[in-house]
Amino acid sequence: MVTMEGMRRDLARREVLDRIFVLTGLVVMLACLMILAVLFIDLVRDGWERFSWDFFTHFASRHAERAGILAAWVGTTLIMAVTAICAVPIGVAAAIYLEEYAPKNWMTAIIEINVTNLAGVPSIIFGLLALGLFVYQFDLGQSIAAAGLTLALLILPIVIVATREAIRAVPKAIREAAYGLGATRWEVTKDHVLPYSTGGILTGMILGLSRAIGETAPIITIGALSFIAFLPESPFKSEFPFISFDWLNDPFTAMPIQMFNWISRPDQAFQANAAAAGAILLGMTLIMNGVAIWIRYRFRKKINW
Amino acid sequence: MRYRRLRDRIVETLLLVAGLVAVFTTLAIVAVLLYESMAFFAHVSIVEFMTGTMWTPLFADAHYGILPLVAGTLTTTLVALLVAVPLGITIAIYLSEFAPHRVRETVKPILELLGAVPTVVYGYFALTMVTPALRVLMPELPGFNMLSAGLVIGLMIVPYVSSLSEDAMRAVPRYMREGSYAMGATRLQTALRVVVPGAFSGLAAAFILGISRAVGETMVVAIAAGMQPNFTFDPREPAATITAYIVQVSLGDLPHGSIGYQSIFAAGLVLVLMTLVFNVVGFFLTRRFREAY
Numbered sequence: 058m059v060t061m062e063g064m065r066r067d068l069a070r071r072e073v074l075d076r077i078f079v080l081t082g083l084v085v086m087l088a089c090l091m092i093l094a095v096l097f098i099d100l101v102r103d104g105w106e107r108f109s110w111d112f113f114t115h116f117a118s119r120h121a122e123r124a125g126i127l128a129a130w131v132g133t134t135l136i137m138a139v140t141a142i143c144a145v146p147i148g149v150a151a152a153i154y155l156e157e158y159a160p161k162n163w164m165t166a167i168i169e170i171n172v173t174n175l176a177g178v179p180s181i182i183f184g185l186l187a188l189g190l191f192v193y194q195f196d197l198g199q200s201i202a203a204a205g206l207t208l209a210l211l212i213l214p215i216v217i218v219a220t221r222e223a224i225r226a227v228p229k230a231i232r233e234a235a236y237g238l239g240a241t242r243w244e245v246t247k248d249h250v251l252p253y254s255t256g257g258i259l260t261g262m263i264l265g266l267s268r269a270i271g272e273t274a275p276i277i278t279i280g281a282l283s284f285i286a287f288l289p290e291s292p293f294k295s296e297f298p299f300i301s302f303d304w305l306n307d308p309f310t311a312m313p314i315q316m317f318n319w320i321s322r323p324d325q326a327f328q329a330n331a332a333a334a335g336a337i338l339l340g341m342t343l344i345m346n347g348v349a350i351w352i353r354y355r356f357r358k359k360i361n362w
Numbered sequence: 363m364r365y366r367r368l369r370d371r372i373v374e375t376l377l378l379v380a381g382l383v384a385v386f387t388t389l390a391i392v393a394v395l396l397y398e399s400m401a402f403f404a405h406v407s408i409v410e411f412m413t414g415t416m417w418t419p420l421f422a423d424a425h426y427g428i429l430p431l432v433a434g435t436l437t438t439t440l441v442a443l444l445v446a447v448p449l450g451i452t453i454a455i456y457l458s459e460f461a462p463h464r465v466r467e468t469v470k471p472i473l474e475l476l477g478a479v480p481t482v483v484y485g486y487f488a489l490t491m492v493t494p495a496l497r498v499l500m501p502e503l504p505g506f507n508m509l510s511a512g513l514v515i516g517l518m519i520v521p522y523v524s525s526l527s528e529d530a531m532r533a534v535p536r537y538m539r540e541g542s543y544a545m546g547a548t549r550l551q552t553a554l555r556v557v558v559p560g561a562f563s564g565l566a567a568a569f570i571l572g573i574s575r576a577v578g579e580t581m582v583v584a585i586a587a588g589m590q591p592n593f594t595f596d597p598r599e600p601a602a603t604i605t606a607y608i609v610q611v612s613l614g615d616l617p618h619g620s621i622g623y624q625s626i627f628a629a630g631l632v633l634v635l636m637t638l639v640f641n642v643v644g645f646f647l648t649r650r651f652r653e654a655y
Contacts, residue, residue, distance in 0.1 A: 068546075075550045082456025085449055086469060089520055093476055096487050103490070150380030158374055159381070171384040177571070179578020179637065181605050182391060184612070185630045189394035193618055210387050217384070241366050243373045264478075271480025274580035274605065278612045278626075313482040313581075320486055320585055328490065335483045346478050350471045 097339060104333030112333060117315065124330055126337070129315035132201070133270060136311055139205020140212065140269050145262050147209075148216025155217070156224040157246050176214035183211045184278025192279050199280035201309045207275050212265035219264065223257020224250055256356025260349045267345035271338060273313035312338050395634060398627030405621055411628070417591035417602075419625045420611070426625070428632055430591040434508065434601035435636070438583055441512025441597050442519060442576040447569060449516075450523030451558075457524070458531040459553040470525065477521040485585030488514040493586065506588030506600035514586065515579045519572045526571060530564020531557050563648040570644030574637045580605035604633045 107122075115125025151168070159165040187207035197203040227250050235245040251258075312334060319331035403411070406426040414427015453473070457466045492510040497503050534557050542552040558565070588600030589610045602610070608626045616622045 068548075071548045071551065075548045078550045079456070079460050082452055082460060085452045086456060086473075089449065089453065089476060089517070090469070090472060092517060093472075093479070095491075096479065096483070099487070099491055100483070147380045147383050150377045151383065154374075154377035154381040158377055168381045168385060171388045175384055175387060177574050177637065177641065178391065179574075179580070179605065179633060181578065181580045181608055182395075182630055182634060185608070185627055186387070186391045186394050188612075189398060189627070190390055210383075213384065213387070241370045243370045244366075267478060271478075271482065273480070273482045274584075274609060277609055280612065313480055316486070317482050317581065317585070320482075320489065331486060332490075335480075335486050338480050339483050342478050342480055343475060346475055 097336070097343075100332045100336040100339060102332075104329055104331075104336050107329050107333035108336075117310075117318075122326065124319075124327075126312065126315055126334055128310050129312045129334070130337075132309040133311045135201050136205045136208065136276075136309065137266060137270060139202060140208040141262070141266060143206060143209035144212050144216055144265060148213050148261070148265075149220050149258060151213075152217045152220035152224060153246055153251075156221050157242065157250065172214050172217050175210075176218070180211055180272055181274040181278060183207055184275035186210070187275060187279045198306065199308055200306045202306065203279050204276045204309060204311070207279060208269040208272060211272065211275060212269050215265040215268060216261045219261020220254070220258050223254035223261070226257065227253045256352055260353045260356075263345050263349040263352070267342050267349070270345070271313055271342055273311075273317055276311060277314060277317070312341075391634075395627055395631045398624050399631045401619075402621065402624035402628040405624075406628075415593045417607070420614075420622050424621075428604075428629065430593040431602055431604045431607055431629060432632065432636075433593055433595055434583075434587070434591070434606070435577055435603040435633075437595050437597050437601065438508045438512040438515060438579075438587065438603055439573060439576040441509060442516035442579075443569070443572065445513055445516025446519045446523050446572050446576075450520050450568070450572070451527060451565070453520070453524040454527035454531060455553050455558070458528045459549055459557060470528070473521045473524060475521075477518060479518070481518070481579065481581040482585070484514050484518055485511075485582045488582055488586035500598065503598055504588075504600055506586065506590075507598055508583075508587045508601050509597040511583045511585075511587040512576075512597060515576050515582050518579070518582070519575045522575060523568050523572045526568035527561070527565050530561040530568065533564065534560040566644060566647040570640055570647075573640045577636055577640070578605060578633065580609060584609045604629045604636075 112125045113130065114127055115123060116127050117129075118124040151172075155165065155168065155172075159168070184207065187203055187210075191197045191203040191206055192199060197206075231249055231253070232245050235249050240248070316331050316334040316338060319327040319334065411426050411428055413429070414425055415429050416425035416427050417430045418425045457469065461469070488510045489505075492514055493503065493505060493507065496507075496510055503509070531553075538556055538560060539552050542556045547555070583603045584606040587603065587606065589602045589606050590600050591607065592599060592601040594601060607629055611622060611626050
């Protein structure tokens, strides 16, 4: 027979289970967050002795204590420039098409399915695509241009998805008001929808680039060199026309490649270099993500439809 | 007016072309993989490729059995899931059903940073922190092993699993929880017996995404698992995965068009097919268990 007393005991028992779960959840969550901290502290501690101005201004070297990341950070910067210049306009345009223009038909469905699918393709497969297509078919060689294009394709889905979300957040009423005044679809998009969704688009762009900056596998596949003791052609010239694009064809290395190369050396002295490069790389990713979160937060708070 | 309409037309076409880039990328991936794999299979029999247990394409005595790479990939993936699924689900249940609003809004973005850490950094972590720590418990453990690589990949995909699972659980309507509370259930009982089953299709999708990530993860395994193709399912041993093999070959200087060059495309094709299988299974799982509210 069920008594009041029995029910009370049963409830008390179940409530204890509840409390145990809350504790477990908190512990698991904090453990995961702690690991992030441990990771960062460990890198900084292992690489501490290597942080100095020289580390940034020296090329890789066979002597661990003289090796630096000059070629790596210059390479990463140039690759990111190519990636951003290609991925952002294409990604934003594709998102505008899907949100504002696309009719409900099979072509739209195919584009949508493709965007989703590309987001799930392992990054190294993009490397194989680039190796077969950019390096050999288009004859770009193992160059900065090939690396930048590869990463641009890789982050395209991130930019598209973020931009679509930002565009979708703009209320219908604003579009209708503009149409009511006789604006064409492009005028509505250019003068209203895009300016109001800048925050979301920026967030997507930064998240995409922060992903690209740490990607290693696809650019190893197209043949990044791990030992480079020269810089690409400078984009700025002293004589007319002052700007040159020769650097696009130069071979390259990048921060994650440099770090990977140092990790795989048996000589212990290089581990400190790897840790220092890793700390810088991780720091850059965390800062970029932080900025993205901040932008998302600010724009969400500022806008009051 | 004519000019404006014309401009609108041109813009629309340009935007459509941008949208089609995604389609062309997919087509190009399929074309490149198939084209180079076809050249590979002109030299290697498919039967040997699918059933051989030795993978030594770059040796004088070449063997082309993909099974060691598949075994390595599956083993690291399994270890990763054993970490990511319980942790991810626990965090998701906690955040969705127990945590105060403020905690959820703060913790979720910070957790997502775990997924943003460059994988080469995770590789360093696996090799220099996790493996030595595991060796305290298992002194026999070799310096390169699939266990620490798998554990770290699992950690890396926790935020993907927990974030998607949490979204799925939050989509379960409120009245279902209220009905459960009204019957005298506690929060935990409601979470486990009502919310989790109700969100099953979303949870399945989250796991599938986690599996895809783990199967395709490259740098952690390339750094921490060793790059020796080894036909074993024992996570304590060193082994190579499909992705690690591709990296290893790319690091060398293989001539364009050689059989070694073609072999990475054949391996890549297997990788894509594996992720495809998981995605199809996931698709049907989601459909089979979709709850209609």
